[in-house]
Amino acid sequence: MSISRRNFIKLSTASLAMGAMPQFAFSSSLPSSRPNVLFIAIDDLNDWVGCMGGHPDARTPNIDKLSKRGVLFTNAHTSAPICGPSRTSLMTGLKPSTTGQYHNHPLFRHPDSPDILKNAITIPQHFMKHEYRAISGGKIFHGTPDPPSWHDHFPSMSMNKPKEAEHPRDPLQLRMSKGIVETMFNGKRRARKMMWGPMPEDISDDDMSDGKVAAWAIGELKKQRSKPFFLGVGFHKPHLPWSVPKKYFEMFPPDEVTLPLVKNDDLSDVPKAAREFVRIEGKKTYHDEIIKNGQWKNAVAAYLATIAFVDAQVGRVIDALDSSPYADNTVVVLWSDHGWHLGEKLYWKKFTLWEEATRNILFFSGPGIKPSKCSKPVSLLDIYPTLIDLCGLKIKEGLEGRSLMPLLRNPDMQWNFPALSTRENNHSLRTERWRYTRYHDGGEELYDHDNDPNEWDNLAGNPQYKEIKKKLAAWLPKKNAPALADKKNKFL
Numbered sequence: 001m002s003i004s005r006r007n008f009i010k011l012s013t014a015s016l017a018m019g020a021m022p023q024f025a026f027s028s029s030l031p032s033s034r035p036n037v038l039f040i041a042i043d044d045l046n047d048w049v050g051c052m053g054g055h056p057d058a059r060t061p062n063i064d065k066l067s068k069r070g071v072l073f074t075n076a077h078t079s080a081p082i083c084g085p086s087r088t089s090l091m092t093g094l095k096p097s098t099t100g101q102y103h104n105h106p107l108f109r110h111p112d113s114p115d116i117l118k119n120a121i122t123i124p125q126h127f128m129k130h131e132y133r134a135i136s137g138g139k140i141f142h143g144t145p146d147p148p149s150w151h152d153h154f155p156s157m158s159m160n161k162p163k164e165a166e167h168p169r170d171p172l173q174l175r176m177s178k179g180i181v182e183t184m185f186n187g188k189r190r191a192r193k194m195m196w197g198p199m200p201e202d203i204s205d206d207d208m209s210d211g212k213v214a215a216w217a218i219g220e221l222k223k224q225r226s227k228p229f230f231l232g233v234g235f236h237k238p239h240l241p242w243s244v245p246k247k248y249f250e251m252f253p254p255d256e257v258t259l260p261l262v263k264n265d266d267l268s269d270v271p272k273a274a275r276e277f278v279r280i281e282g283k284k285t286y287h288d289e290i291i292k293n294g295q296w297k298n299a300v301a302a303y304l305a306t307i308a309f310v311d312a313q314v315g316r317v318i319d320a321l322d323s324s325p326y327a328d329n330t331v332v333v334l335w336s337d338h339g340w341h342l343g344e345k346l347y348w349k350k351f352t353l354w355e356e357a358t359r360n361i362l363f364f365s366g367p368g369i370k371p372s373k374c375s376k377p378v379s380l381l382d383i384y385p386t387l388i389d390l391c392g393l394k395i396k397e398g399l400e401g402r403s404l405m406p407l408l409r410n411p412d413m414q415w416n417f418p419a420l421s422t423r424e425n426n427h428s429l430r431t432e433r434w435r436y437t438r439y440h441d442g443g444e445e446l447y448d449h450d451n452d453p454n455e456w457d458n459l460a461g462n463p464q465y466k467e468i469k470k471k472l473a474a475w476l477p478k479k480n481a482p483a484l485a486d487k488k489n490k491f492l
Helices: 062-066 083-092 123-129 171-185 208-220 274-277 288-292 298-321 380-390 403-410 463-473
Strands: 036-042 071-077 133-137 150-152 227-233 330-336 359-363 372-374 418-421 426-430 432-440 444-448
Touching: 036 123, 036 298, 062 298, 062 330, 071 208, 071 403, 071 418, 083 123, 083 380, 123 380, 133 208, 150 444, 171 288, 208 227, 208 298, 288 298, 298 330, 380 403, 380 432, 403 432, 432 463, 444 463
Parallel strands: 036 227, 036 330, 071 372, 133 150, 133 227
Antiparallel strands: 071 359, 330 359, 418 426, 426 432, 432 444
16 A cells, blocks of 8 residues: 655644744763764665654664664755755855855866865865864765865775676666666666666675775774774765665565555646656656556665665664774764655656655764754754864854754754755755745745645645745845856756
8 A cells, every 4th residue: 555655754843933043052961082973974865764754664774773872853954956966065064055056067176166166165174174084985975085075085086986896787677777768768868767676696785885885984993093083984875776785675575565655636736847847858757657667666665675775884884883992982973965756746866846855864973962853954054063063173164054953952942944955046945844945937835744744735826825935935045156057967
């Protein structure tokens, strides 16, 4: 039976009063010596995680266990529903509307980038200024590791993905690939391909690039260090292709997986600009073709399998931390760069300003942080100032996020700040109760998550909600930096 992924999340209600953020005194329970930082990034992970309640079939025992050791933010949102802009924003503490980084290209610090990006001080750079050793492995930034941000990077300062073992594609993967890619797009536009399927029998976790990153991180946690460290660990999965060792696929027989609940006329009340987000070629959408080819259950099962794989890699790293001398003096932050649609809103992939694409996992643990869940709306922009506070560093001027230290101390406190997500000159705001979106053509969406967690009923045209829209619109960016031009940028 189909079931809504959001029916497993209960968000508490909140007032829309726009007050000032209370002052916060740094916790006296934190150690006098500066803690280390374990900075775990996961690519394309939505809320299909046990502790997030996004899908009833999710198997993520390691992340679930970790979530009970600190504060899990169940209403966290990306600054941009695309890898590159999201990571640039998170790592620099600047909004996409400030930098103009709305797309994956040009890459961060490209020669053609504006000075605000070329000269940006990233999170690890700020820690390096405070005598931290900053090292990373895997995907933290999009495209390249950004050498100025690290003392060292695995596999190299010019690559962020270790090479996987070379094996021919499994026949099952080829069949699935043919059913989705060739039927949909006749083999064109590689960026639009969707491929999945189990790896060959002789492929283990250690043969996968994420397995190699986990092994590298374990080795780093075994080293003796005289200075505090900032250790970035970036996992590529569950980014496409959804190809992981066979044992993970065996956990999710396609005929037994739960499908997201969708509404066949879901896009009938959204603005034209919103509908453009889900169009591909002509009037066809990914969802049309997925259904036509009978691949929905296969795709859901493959995504769940890939999440289970990355959860296992997270578990390996956390076990290594727990066995290390740094277990009691390390801040752990785990985040995903944005969400992912698997049929909700009749759409697949990311790129939209609906809940499935903007919502992501965000978690903090460490000395002085008591276990809890927090449903207040927060942004990945808030990671930078929060880590500064947690580690007792000097304030970094110009950051556009807010420190979450008050919520780490009291997750139920009043918090009147919506989370902003941007897709070029289109913006969406999320509070505990509402989502308000305004598109470049003036089109609007308003959803009441207390009564409509699936975002099926667009209330923007109802005069009854005029004042709510007005209050929320006050948080929209006043200016939008021009998009960084690049021939690779195409609307997907």
